[in-house]
Amino acid sequence: MNSHLRFFLIVSLVAIQACTPPRLVPASLNYKNYPVTGNLEPDSSVLRMISFYSDSVNKKMDQVIGFAVNSLNKRQPEGVLGNFFTDAMMEMAARRFNRKVDVAVMNPGGIRSYISPGDITVGKIYQLMPFDNLLVLQEIKGSVLKAFLDHTASSGGWPVKGITMQIKNRKAVNIFIEGKPLDENAVYTMANSDYLANGGDYSEMLRPVPQLNLGYLFRDALIEYVQQLTKEGKPVSANLENRVSNAN
Amino acid sequence: MPIDRRAFIRNSGLATAALMAPAMLQAKATESSPTLTILHTNDVHSRLEPFPNDGSRNAGLGGVAARASMIAQIRKEASNVLLLDAGDMFQGTPYFNVYKGEPEIKAMSMMGYDAATMGNHDFDAGIDNFAQQLTHASFPILVCNYDFTGTPMEGKAHPYKIFQKGDIKVGVLGVGIELKGLVPENLSGKTSYQDPVIKANEVADELRKKHKCDMIICLSHLGDRYNDDRISDELLAKETYEIDLIIGAHTHRFFEEPRKYKNRKKSDVIVNQVGWAGIQLGRLDFVFNRSGKKDLAQSHTVVIGKKTSD
Numbered sequence: 001m002n003s004h005l006r007f008f009l010i011v012s013l014v015a016i017q018a019c020t021p022p023r024l025v026p027a028s029l030n031y032k033n034y035p036v037t038g039n040l041e042p043d044s045s046v047l048r049m050i051s052f053y054s055d056s057v058n059k060k061m062d063q064v065i066g067f068a069v070n071s072l073n074k075r076q077p078e079g080v081l082g083n084f085f086t087d088a089m090m091e092m093a094a095r096r097f098n099r100k101v102d103v104a105v106m107n108p109g110g111i112r113s114y115i116s117p118g119d120i121t122v123g124k125i126y127q128l129m130p131f132d133n134l135l136v137l138q139e140i141k142g143s144v145l146k147a148f149l150d151h152t153a154s155s156g157g158w159p160v161k162g163i164t165m166q167i168k169n170r171k172a173v174n175i176f177i178e179g180k181p182l183d184e185n186a187v188y189t190m191a192n193s194d195y196l197a198n199g200g201d202y203s204e205m206l207r208p209v210p211q212l213n214l215g216y217l218f219r220d221a222l223i224e225y226v227q228q229l230t231k232e233g234k235p236v237s238a239n240l241e242n243r244v245s246n247a248n
Numbered sequence: 249m250p251i252d253r254r255a256f257i258r259n260s261g262l263a264t265a266a267l268m269a270p271a272m273l274q275a276k277a278t279e280s281s282p283t284l285t286i287l288h289t290n291d292v293h294s295r296l297e298p299f300p301n302d303g304s305r306n307a308g309l310g311g312v313a314a315r316a317s318m319i320a321q322i323r324k325e326a327s328n329v330l331l332l333d334a335g336d337m338f339q340g341t342p343y344f345n346v347y348k349g350e351p352e353i354k355a356m357s358m359m360g361y362d363a364a365t366m367g368n369h370d371f372d373a374g375i376d377n378f379a380q381q382l383t384h385a386s387f388p389i390l391v392c393n394y395d396f397t398g399t400p401m402e403g404k405a406h407p408y409k410i411f412q413k414g415d416i417k418v419g420v421l422g423v424g425i426e427l428k429g430l431v432p433e434n435l436s437g438k439t440s441y442q443d444p445v446i447k448a449n450e451v452a453d454e455l456r457k458k459h460k461c462d463m464i465i466c467l468s469h470l471g472d473r474y475n476d477d478r479i480s481d482e483l484l485a486k487e488t489y490e491i492d493l494i495i496g497a498h499t500h501r502f503f504e505e506p507r508k509y510k511n512r513k514k515s516d517v518i519v520n521q522v523g524w525a526g527i528q529l530g531r532l533d534f535v536f537n538r539s540g541k542k543d544l545a546q547s548h549t550v551v552i553g554k555k556t557s558d
Binding site for chain 2: 023029041042054214
């Protein structure tokens with residue numbers, strides 16, 4: 001192509017473009033979702049920034065807030081660790097919501113660690129409850145509570161407080177609420193995690209029950225409960241008191 | 249941005265080769281078909297450090313320092329780069345419980361994020377805290393369907409931002425999820441949620457017609473799709489007119505490949521999401537054609553190429 005012709009073509013192209021300003025249109029796409037791996041040399045200035053914070057985060061996690069004399073473990077139908085959880089739920093919910101709470105229920109799957117004799121650190125509470133679940137209240141009708149307790153019975157018995165019950169043929173029987181037989185028409189105030197209240201762990205029957213929610217983290221409730229025990233000079237513990245048992 | 253590039257190059261031969269592949273594709277493109285490289289994250293959830301090496305599924309993955317190196321490397325090879333996040337920067341590690349999001353926002357600023365939208369967990373330490381943490385941000389928060397009037401966020405978020413990347417004019421907007429039932433009212437304050445489809449279409453229309461954007465990107469914290477009729481990226485994509493790309497979040501979905509939907513004008517809308525925790529960095533390289541057509545009602549298609557191999 002001779003240089004004149006080339007020049008002419010270029011000028012023409014520019015002229016055409018000037019008349020009808022072209023819009024750019026996305027026409028094709030290549031993609032890749034990269035794994036962010038440890039094979040990459042980490043950026044040193046970002047690392048430096050993080051280390052400023054990690055030192056004190058670790059300091060916070062290592063902070064001792066209480067102590068245990070005995071081991072606390074999960075067990076079904078009833079265990080000490082589960083009772084510790086529901087004791088804390090009942091106490092701290094009553095305090096934070098400033099009202100009487102009748103019962104508390106926890107799913108064993110939400111308890112992610114165990115307690116050994118010795119110091120209890122903030123980090124230990126994070127291991128026990130890594131989820132950002134909230135402690136909520138539900139005003140629950142006796143008949144719905146019965147259906148919920150049947151569900152806990154069918155999966156081997158869950159930690160409870162304020163309730164005694166037995167498990168028979170995968171159903172909850174002989175249910176007493178604070179010493180009185182469960183009244184299907186009564187309304188009870190139940191401390192719960194928002195996870196279960198939203199239908200988690202197949203607790204679908206709880207989903208329509210309205211929640212009182214103050215954005216109070218379950219984990220913060222546990223930390224505050226342990227701190228309170230320490231203030232009273234008490235170890236982290238709970239009693240086995242036949243809250244849930246298998247019927248003979 | 250103070251990045252130790254030499255150390256990076258020295259120590260990451262294999263990774264560099266992996267990063268080079270899309271860049272070579274890009275180099276082939278002529279000036280008449282410019283390329284826009286979009287890097288994106290979602291639901292990082294305060295994962296500043298990699299998952300601990302404890303043999304679990306995600307052991308060693310993620311971490312802002314590794315991500316920063318990766319982004320710096322890509323920026324060296326690609327000319328028109330946008331780095332975006334679709335929300336839930338906060339909550340999930342003790343860092344957030346102690347520092348309420350300060351190191352998360354600082355890390356994103358150091359990486360040079362261009363924009364982010366707000367997720368429901370970004371309200372977790374209260375809306376006043378979020379507004380406070382933005383003093384550490386060098387990037388804007390984009391959300392067009394939360395009315396922050398009378399809250400600490402008033403005037404601190406924007407419905408959209410326009411970026412000029414080479415010849416490409418890019419409009420980026422953001423949409424947030426319904427707060428009711430998800431975020432306690434004492435945390436979201438007087439924030440009022442508005443219909444994301446109506447608001448996103450309004451903003452996208454303005455970006456296309458008034459500001460003549462070539463590409464419109466929506467950062468969305470709605471979630472990719474649901475079994476019920478809740479609004480999702482899938483429904484949003486089908487109900488829009490001008491949005492070209494939705495960067496998704498909330499459902500923590502690792503997409504195998506970007507999804508493609510037809511909008512109201514029968515044009516293609518791309519949706520992508522990269523799981524959570526900064527385990528992945530999403531990369532989308534859009535190649536543009538020049539269209540002489542002034543008629544904006546004209547529909548167009550986007551051809552999705554193969555996944556770039558390592």
